[in-house]
Amino acid sequence: MKHIAVLGAGTMGLTIARLFANYRYEVSLYEPIGKRLDAVEAQLSGEGLGICLTDDLLKAVADADLIIECVPEQLTVKREVFLRLSAMMKRDAIVASNTSSFSLQTLAQDLPYRDRFMIAHFFNPAHLIPLVEIVGMPDTPPHLLEELVSLLRQCGKTPVVLNKDIPGFIANRLQAALLREACFLLESGIADAKGIDTVVKEGPGLRWASKGPFEITDLGGLDIWAILTGRLFPELSNSSDTPGTIMEKLANNELGVKSGSGYYEYSSSTQAVEEMGDSLRRLLSARQSGGDDQADNT
Numbered sequence: 104m105k106h107i108a109v110l111g112a113g114t115m116g117l118t119i120a121r122l123f124a125n126y127r128y129e130v131s132l133y134e135p136i137g138k139r140l141d142a143v144e145a146q147l148s149g150e151g152l153g154i155c156l157t158d159d160l161l162k163a164v165a166d167a168d169l170i171i172e173c174v175p176e177q178l179t180v181k182r183e184v185f186l187r188l189s190a191m192m193k194r195d196a197i198v199a200s201n202t203s204s205f206s207l208q209t210l211a212q213d214l215p216y217r218d219r220f221m222i223a224h225f226f227n228p229a230h231l232i233p234l235v236e237i238v239g240m241p242d243t244p245p246h247l248l249e250e251l252v253s254l255l256r257q258c259g260k261t262p263v264v265l266n267k268d269i270p271g272f273i274a275n276r277l278q279a280a281l282l283r284e285a286c287f288l289l290e291s292g293i294a295d296a297k298g299i300d301t302v303v304k305e306g307p308g309l310r311w312a313s314k315g316p317f318e319i320t321d322l323g324g325l326d327i328w329a330i331l332t333g334r335l336f337p338e339l340s341n342s343s344d345t346p347g348t349i350m351e352k353l354a355n356n357e358l359g360v361k362s363g364s365g366y367y368e369y370s371s372s373t374q375a376v377e378e379m380g381d382s383l384r385r386l387l388s389a390r391q392s393g394g395d396d397q398a399d400n401t
């Protein structure tokens with residue numbers, strides 16, 4: 104693979120394009136919305152990454168070996184883009200969606216290139232977080248998955264190939280389960296958002312950077328966890344509704360960093376992202392110097 108096309112120059116697409124450009128791939132970045140195109144052009148102008156930014160989809164994908172879709176999480180928008188690709192892309196190009204939640208089956212239905220369509224779910228910020236969740240169709244040729252995995256590894260990523268397709272894959276299902284319980288605790292007045300965030304950051308979150316849930320269970324003892332799960336599972340929230348605090352904030356256009364307020368107030372649209380980037384760099388650097396072997400389940 105030499106040429107990678109990224110569709111959508113937003114939060115994820117721009118970072119993913121930069122990632123591959125930094126590894127010297129030919130990168131085209133497609134962005135149809137003029138205002139965003141101008142903003143991204145200004146950001147890229149001084150970076151010398153050689154990214155070909157364009158509002159012409161054919162120009163972006165015609166020569167691409169890998170096409171990574173990073174358009175908004177709206178099924179109609181994604182499907183429209185996928186259907187347009189059929190007549191534009193190379194016969195052997197791989198298409199991968201960075202969707203957060205749609206199953207591969209949902210996105211790939213009746214696409215003529217289903218056997219070359221996958222999920223490649225990057226984590227935000229994509230240039231720092233190593234994880235990329237990969238999902239193929241039951242009839243995806245294994246060598247195509249291997250090609251994608253190999254490319255991602257060469258770019259310093261940690262690809263994890265799922266055995267089966269499921270909405271939200273692994274990471275977002277786990278994040279959503281945690282968020283549901285965090286919102287339940289917040290809405291029950293057990294603690295405020297800062298208190299709950301602190302508990303996660305100073306406790307399990309810190310440990311999760313080193314040990315995953317099953318490693319933690321082994322460390323704690325399955326006998327203890329059997330008692331814990333038996334006692335707590337009936338207590339946990341099992342709501343299937345979007346949490347009330349999220350709905351209230353949406354109604355007030357409190358969208359988080361992007362609107363200046365969410366669970367917290369933000370005076371700058373970049374400070375929170377920069378702070379996370381700095382702490383992630385420190386954590387990743389400490390982990391690399393510690394030589395942790397990262398699980399690489401492919």
Ligand SMILES: NC(=O)C1=CN([C@@H]2O[C@H](COP(=O)(O)OP(=O)(O)OC[C@H]3O[C@@H](n4cnc5c(N)ncnc54)[C@H](O)[C@@H]3O)[C@@H](O)[C@H]2O)C=CC1
Binds near residue numbers: 135
């Ligand atoms: N923001 C995040 O933390 C993460 C998002 N994702 C997923 O990645 C995808 C993109 O998310 P974001 O980058 O956050 O969205 P975003 O809203 O920041 O960026 C989407 C970009 O696509 C452009 N766009 C709109 N219509 C388009 C079209 N028809 N063709 C091409 N581009 C179009 C928009 O102008 C915008 O620049 C979504 O599916 C999202 O669920 C995945 C992992 C993390």
Ligand SMILES: O=C(O)[C@@H](O)C(=O)[C@H](O)[C@@H](O)CO
Binds near residue numbers: 202225227228274
């Ligand atoms: O958290 C992430 O970066 C990803 O798992 C996502 O897909 C998130 O759900 C993202 O879309 C919302 O922050």
